[in-house]
Amino acid sequence: MTVSELAVEQPPAGGQPPGRRTPGILSAAWAAARNGWRQLTSMRTALVLLFLLAVAAIPGSILPQRSVKVEDVQRYYAANPGLAPIVDRLWGFDVYASPWFAAIYLLLFTSLIGCVTPRLADHVRAMRTPPPDAPKNLHRLPQHAELATAVDAAAAKAALRGWRTVRREQADGTVTLAAEKGFLKETGNLLFHSSLLVILIGVGLGSQWGWHAGRLIVAGPEQVFCNTVQQYDDFGLGPRIDAGDLPGFCLELTDFRAEFHDNGMPISFEADVAVSDAAHGDLGRRSFQVNHPLRLDGANVYLLGHGYAPVLRYTDAAGVTQETVVPFPFTDPTLTSSGVAAFPDANGSDKAKQMAFEGLYLPTANQAPYITSEHPEERNPALMLTAYRGDLGLDAGIPSSVYELDQRQIETGRLKRYGEAKLLRPGETWTLEDGSRLQFLGTRQWITVSIRHDPGEPIVLTGAVLLLAGLPLSLYGRRRRVWLRLHPDGRAEAGGLPRTEYPGFEDEFRSLVERWQR
Structure with missing residues (x-):
């Protein structure tokens, strides 16, 4: 073999043959992407992103926002001519429309989806899988008992009401009962984390297609307010909404009633308005109070204050x-x-x-x-x-x-x-x-009203209900398993295993054994 042939067959110094480099790079990239996805979809990352989202919302509460009141931003510019342009370049006056806030929001959204979806599939699979057969040595379980009397299998299964129970018969005549309980804990966990996802969807939908406005309305037929941008005192429209999308209704303040204590503290406020729109004409008189808004087609009108x-x-x-x-x-x-x-x-x-x-x-x-x-x-x-x-x-x-x-x-x-x-x-x-x-x-x-439309409000409410339902289940649910083995000679033995930390499982197991013995 010549020297030139040896040079051709030798692999390049410090690496693999050229034909094998690409698979190695792809493998490393795939491993990095897989590890990154695992980190992103972990519960720890989701909690960190949720905390970051709360921190990122702080500037939106401290600094004036253009979507709320442009005049406040102009006053901030006048008071801080050197700092205001820097804040503006960092999206300080448009926090909730900024790319960095959207990045945190989308990462949290993705993390929750990647976290909840596999756990949901595993939970459904676990609920469809019957409890496993009794272990060979029940005395090795945390809870174990030898029953002093013979136990009827049908009666023992009836005592396990509320448990998911499976009866199995062995070739030698031995009968085993396997029972499992406590799936509500994982169900509560999934409801809780899914509720955060639902709330994020509702908030995102409301921020894009929602709008709000404020208006001072004076009593009198010549002071009628119609729902147009030109008549607002202040307003904020979502990115997907323009002035032509607003519902066309008009309000006339016909009466206002206020009750006060002798010391001047208010008791109740109630406003009467005449409502009309272009499609249906006069819609009659309506009344609304503080915390009891006037609900119209496409908008809610909230009573905020009044004066003379x-x-x-x-x-x-x-x-x-x-x-x-x-x-x-x-x-x-x-x-x-x-x-x-x-x-x-x-x-x-x-x-x-x-x-x-x-x-x-x-x-x-x-x-x-x-x-x-x-x-x-x-x-x-x-x-x-x-x-x-x-x-x-x-x-x-x-x-x-x-x-x-x-x-x-x-x-x-x-x-x-x-x-x-x-x-x-x-x-x-x-x-x-x-x-x-x-x-x-x-x-x-006169009264001041806030007119709002938030299409994500029902979704956020649904998410809040899911959160309130899932949180107690996740905190107080306890998953556990019990087994009962009935031997052909009349002997019976039982065992129990808590799948999660459950201080009261010993008492529950003892009570169950007593019912079997009776």
């Missing part, structure tokens, strides 16, 4: 009259409320003569100084107002709250205080220096 909206009529110096209903948000539990009534069209088109009235509404005002109300009911209503005249800044294009004056206009002198503050009772009129008049006509009720 002063009704004001302003007549300018030229005799032009305007009337407005202004909701005043409350600032304390006694419904002391503050707000602004603006009249931008007063005194013609001159911006320098626009009017606004800022003040407090007290449902129960007793004596000066009129700062807070003494009770949330309207027992002695009073409205303390301060007039302002000038440019309200409504045409500046800068977002501002409708419940307070633009402080920038006041600081720059474009909007100035006009006269002294005035206390008005319902029906009273305030005449200003230029001859214009403001009349306090009374108040209307």
Whole structure:
């Protein structure tokens, strides 16, 4: 053999022949993938991922979220101009839509599926498999007993009511009874872990196809609210939902009833609304309360709070009259409320003569100084107002709250205080220096509602029921086996084996032996 032939037949230094490298690489990759799958589908990994999911949700509770309120994100940018862009690049304002949150969510979802599915198959197989025959040496089991009297096989089997029992007869005439009990423990375990999977499915479905919105509704036919994005005070739509998918219903607040204790603590709130939609027209009047929402086709309406909206009529110096209903948000539990009534069209088109009235509404005002109300009911209503005249800044294009004056206009002198503050009772009129008049006509009720639709809610409820059903079964279920061997000569012996830790098994076995002997 020549040197060249030897060189061809020799394998490359430090490795196997070229034709055998690929199977080795594939085998190593398959082993790594198999081990990775085993680690991912272990219960320890599932618990770690569940903990990580809870930790990952913390920023969504601390930081403002765009899906909840964009204005809060804008305020965070204004307060933290250096930090906010970094937080935004890390998806801090869109935590639940971030790729890292979705990765944890999907890994947990996969881990639970891979963990529960094999255990479910094993559990079904175990339930279909009959209990094994009695061991040859029953005296080696943790529980063993020799029965002093002869035992009838039929009577012994009847004493095992509630146990899964199999009777076997041997060739020598020996009869054995094998009984098993406690499958509910593993059933509870599977229900518990399956419930987490069901809850994850429901939460994921709700986050994609769900939506929520908030709205303040004032009583009165001209204050009807229709379910459109333009009329929301704030809203959040799921990624799979757009404005055209919202159900088309309208609500008119017709009445509101509130009961309070003498100390001002609330007893009950109940709102009456007239409901209509484009498909069916007038749907009649409905009532709903706190924790008892108004359930409509495609949405639930929850009652959150209520307050008062002063009704004001302003007549300018030229005799032009305007009337407005202004909701005043409350600032304390006694419904002391503050707000602004603006009249931008007063005194013609001159911006320098626009009017606004800022003040407090007290449902129960007793004596000066009129700062807070003494009770949330309207027992002695009073409205303390301060007039302002000038440019309200409504045409500046800068977002501002409708419940307070633009402080920038006041600081720059474009909007100035006009006269002294005035206390008005319902029906009273305030005449200003230029001859214009403001009349306090009374108040209307307003309510704040949360309108929500979550298609995953029934699935989450099902998961919660499964969790509550499976947890006690997994904690208190005990799997165990007992055997009874009846010899042809009349001797009988019994044995028992707990499949899980069960401190009470000795007493249960002793009670079972006593029933056999009787």
